Amino acid sequence: MQKFKNTSQLILGILFILLPFTLYGQSDAHAPNELIIKFKNPGNFSTSLQSIGCAFIENIEGINSQVWCVPDTLTLGNQTMIGIDQIADYFESIESVVEYAVPNHRLGTQGVPNDPLFSELWAMDKINAPEAWDVQTGSKNIVVGTLDTGIDWTHPDLINNIWQNSGEDLDGDGLLVWTGDRWAFDPKDENGIDDDGNGYIDDFIGWDFVNDDNMPEDLCGHGTHVAGTVGAEGNNGIGVTGVSQKVSIMALKALDYFPEFDDCYGYTDNFVKALNYA
Secondary structure (H helix, E strand, O other), rough: OOEEEEEOOOOOOOOOOOOOEEEEEOOOOEEEEEEEEHHHHHOOOHHHHHHOEEEEEEEOOOEEEEEEEEOOOEEOOOEEEOOOHHHHHHHHHOOEEEEEEEEEEEEEOOOOEEEEOHHOOOOHHHOOOHHHHHOOEHHHHHEEEEEEEOOEEEOOOOHHHHHHHHHHHOOOOOEEEEEOEEEOOOOOOOOOOOOOOOOOOOOOEEEEEOOOOOOOOOOOHHHHHHHHHHHOOOOOOOOOOOOOOOOEEEEEOOOEEEOOEEEEEEEEHHHHHHHHHH
């Protein structure tokens, strides 16, 4: 098992709890015509895929898989596969070449309940949080990656507990600045260069894997709620407190609002990329 070089900064109190997310099982609950394929022995199989109407989209690092776009119907010899599931089953039947082939599933949040007393966080007493806080209230050295809809990272109850990527801090004075009326990224650090060499440019507080940018804003509210439960700042006279009153929350946006569904969804490949980032 891999040992992490700096365990005090090991990430992944990942809130990929079953309750916040739903894996939709309907026929349209995946990215249209997209398969995630892991090859055992790819050889010239990529060329073969292209010759039958498939198109390579991207590599998914970390799990050594690829995303491919496949046609609605695939005919090989006297065999015709209709739909993403039949095509996936066909590729998986080539056991000498393919380890797995699965649709790029769509996942969604169950949403923040609209119950008027939901925000009172009665559960803190249920888990004996006050007694735990007598022992300790957390540590900024603990980084929690939240794979969700993004975070309202400028929220006054979250801003001091948002993780900052020191590898992108060019002048060493922090990545977030107060402009007089709002929090913003330090313009002295925004140089459009991947300074820490991790493959992401100006990733100051995490990454938006849906829109592929460094601004993991929350258009749905779910990720902000989760981040607050994890680590809203405690003893600051504002709002609520998280289970850990001191922590570093990394914003990993893998879900977003999709007008065509009028709801918040994400796809498997973005969750995998978010995990790899963490």
